[in-house]
Amino acid sequence: MASRAAQKRVRIRTPLIGLPGEHLANDCFRPSQLTREYKSISENPPPYITAHPSETNILEWHYIITGPENTPYHKGQYWGTLIFPPNYPFAPPAIRMHTPSGRFQPSTRLCLSISDFHPRSFNPAWEVSTILIGLLSFMTSEEMTTGSVSASQAERKFLAARSRWWNSTGGGSHLKAEKGAGKGNIKAGDGGAKFKSEWPEIDQENWKWMQENDIDTATGNKAAENGGPSCVPQLGIPASSGHQAHVVVDAVIQQRDAGRGWLFQNKLLLIGGAIFIRVGVTVRTRLRAPQDEWLYTAI
Structure with a gap:
């Protein structure tokens, strides 16, 4: 969870709408929506989550998830971004986690029902906090998707x-x-x-x-x-x-x-040697068979 100093800093931020000289691509964009959500998540952050918009672009949000107890991510500090489209909340953001976690590919767009991979399934009633809670829930599961990885x-x-x-x-x-x-x-x-x-x-x-x-x-x-x-x-x-x-x-x-031993690292060599020895014994036995038959006949 973010420190008090960090939370205090978030409260005094005054995000600008768009980059300097930038025109919004969609007139449907409602800056008041993200402004309200920014105020809400700053005053009442969900457990293990803190987030804020960039000072130069309210469509670019940065979050930190603190690894929950009883998970392999405990005490981890996972930083990522949400990049919202101009027509939010009628379309979802692109979701990335930059910090290596063993759960997601760093800085890679994640395919989730709450991300831009599935715009038709996104519910406009969902907020930034809803999205990040969903991300944390998925992170602590073992379900796989585009952008996720397997690790011990x-x-x-x-x-x-x-x-x-x-x-x-x-x-x-x-x-x-x-x-x-x-x-x-x-x-x-x-x-x-x-x-x-x-x-x-x-x-x-x-x-x-x-x-x-x-x-x-x-x-x-x-x-x-x-x-x-x-x-x-x-x-x-x-x-x-x-x-x-x-x-x-x-x-x-x-x-x-x-931590893997010599036997594991050289298992192919050992298997190949065993096959070679077995083949050699078989060939030698077959070569000796006619000679043994001739000796038996002569006697």
Whole structure:
């Protein structure tokens, strides 16, 4: 759940309608609708959810879902966006979650009954809070859809523990900007710039948390204590390079595979050797059969 400082900041926001010089594509758009919803969700946020519109475009909303108890997402900080169409509430928003979760593909549009994949099934009575509650409910289920992924409980817990680091560093890309990266280009690794601009108080809390917990900002791993080895598995992520959103997921896969033994990793070689030996014995037996028959006849 967002801090009091973050909630206070949300209440004093004054969102503008559209970008500077931008004309709305649909005269049906009712800014008062999203303005009322913004006021409502700021004063009475649903459990585990906080959200606000961008200061420059009321159609672009940013949310944070805090992982609920008794789920593998517990204490995770999941940031995402809702991009509303000009004719909202008569059409649903595009829904994305940027933070790697082990549940959704980062920064990918999600196919849900409350998203822009299904405009005909969207109910105009649904509000921003309704949409985000529905997203949280789907997240904690195991149902699959376009944009979702499968992962183990351990993998999801691992990503939850790194979520605050990922949001504020862009997955470690703050150390070296990648080609094509920039504020808002989250997939390329913007160094956490977009998150910081939308959630400055929470970003400060994240950096303080990393410092207090001795988190390596390059990798998201807990640094070695007193010169000893780190208690967090090293996942082979170069400390000097920036990382895209999918790097964290790839690292989890490395961690999962690292525990598999030599027999598993070389099972194909062992199976092939067994087949070769079996074939060799069979051929040798058949080659000896005529000779044995000749010896029997001679005797």
